Amino acid sequence: AQSVTQLGSHVSVSEGALVLLRCNYSSSVPPYLFWYVQYPNQGLQLLLKYTTGATLVKGINGFEAEFKKSETSFHLTKPSAHMSDAAEYFCAVVYGGSQGNLIFGKGTKLSVKP
Amino acid sequence: DADVTQTPRNRITKTGKRIMLECSQTKGHDRMYWYRQDPGLGLRLIYYSFDVKDINKGEISDGYSVSRQAQAKFSLSLESAIPNQTALYFCATSDSARDVGELFFGEGSRLTVL
Numbered sequence: 001a002q003s004v005t006q007l008g009s010h011v012s013v014s015e016g017a018l019v020l021l022r023c024n025y026s027s028s029v030p031p032y033l034f035w036y037v038q039y040p041n042q043g044l045q046l047l048l049k050y051t052t053g054a055t056l057v058k059g060i061n062g063f064e065a066e067f068k069k070s071e072t073s074f075h076l077t078k079p080s081a082h083m084s085d086a087a088e089y090f091c092a093v094v095y096g097g098s099q100g101n102l103i104f105g106k107g108t109k110l111s112v113k114p
Numbered sequence: 115d116a117d118v119t120q121t122p123r124n125r126i127t128k129t130g131k132r133i134m135l136e137c138s139q140t141k142g143h144d145r146m147y148w149y150r151q152d153p154g155l156g157l158r159l160i161y162y163s164f165d166v167k168d169i170n171k172g173e174i175s176d177g178y179s180v181s182r183q184a185q186a187k188f189s190l191s192l193e194s195a196i197p198n199q200t201a202l203y204f205c206a207t208s209d210s211a212r213d214v215g216e217l218f219f220g221e222g223s224r225l226t227v228l
Contacts, residue, residue, distance in 0.1 A: 009154060032215050043118070043204055043219030044157075051213050090156060094215040101147075101172070102215050106156040 002027055004093045006105035014113045019063075019078040021108050023091030026072065032094040033074040034102070035065055039087045047089070050074065061085070086112045117141045118220035120205050126226045133192040135223045137205030144210050146188040147217065148172075148180060151202040160203075163188055164210065195227040 007022040025031055032051045036044040048059025055067040061084075065076045074091060091105040118139045127133055137146065145164050149157040159172030161180040169180060177199060179191045192199055202224050206217040 032213070034215050036217075041221075043206075043221045044217070045219065046216055049213065049216065092215065100214060101159055101162060102217065104156040104158075106154060 002031075002093070002095050002103060004091050004103055004105040006089075006091050006108050008108055009106065010109045010111065012111040012113060013081045015083055016080050019076070019081045019085065019110065021076040021089050021091075021110065023065075023074045023076065023105060024072050025074065025091075025093045027093070027095060029095070032100075033065075033067060034092040034094075035059065035063070035074075035076050036090045036092060036104075037087050038090065038107075044090060047076070081110075081112045083112050083114065086110055118205055118207055118218055120203075120220040120223045122223060123221065124224045126228065127195055128228050129196055131195050131227075133195050133225065135190045135203055135205075135225070137188045137190070137220060139186050139205075139207045139218075141207055141209070141218060142185075143207035143218070144185060145208040146182065147206040147208070148178075148188070148190045149204045149206060150174065151204060151222070157204065160190065192225075195225075197227045200225060200227045 003026045005024045034049045035047040037047045038044045050057050050067045058064045063078045088107045088109045090107045092102045094100040121136045147162045148160040151157050163182045181189050202222050205220040208217050
């Protein structure tokens with residue numbers, strides 16, 4: 001079955017430290033890949049996406065992710081965490097082209113310590 | 115005003131009651147979705163609609179039904195609510211002319227079934 005796995009349901013970093021949230025997908029066919037963020041009491045919003053082209057993609061708020069086909073990974077990084085980054089982050093994939101639907105990972109809650 | 119509006123935002127009901135969650139959008143998107151979020155499980159797709167005459171079951175449609183009354187309105191019904199339908203429900207929209215998987219979410223409807 002097609003799936004996406006996020007390693008670590010909770011990640012805690014200090015303010016100013018590197019943020020690394022891990023995501024792996026299962027497919028022999030490269031999917032479209034997404035990261036969504038959910039701030040407390042809000043809906044999800046798109047952080048960044050990879051469809052084709054450059055494998056390093058930049059998103060909002062200083063986040064970026066790199067598509068690595070050989071590792072079937074799409075990890076999310078930010079060089080320096082800010083308190084406002086505290087949220088839940090979801091990796092998601094689409095298989096099946098334009099008729100496909102998003103499949104979400106289970107989410108990683110990021111805490112940022114002062 | 116929000117582009118994707120969900121009503122009610124919070125609802126407490128009893129087992130066996132009929133519940134309707136409503137979603138309206140002003141984005142002009144043709145595709146609409148209902149997701150369910152449970153802690154530790156991420157988001158799971160309940161139903162989706164690619165246009166007014168196209169309704170499709172998602173991963174967890176049992177116990178739910180939907181109606182696409184107009185391009186801008188998509189409602190989710192629980193005919194006879196049960197406690198394990200207690201969850202946070204999200205409506206989302208997308209534009210078929212844009213990259214698949216780029217969804218716009220409402221702020222969620224929290225449903226508690228006693």
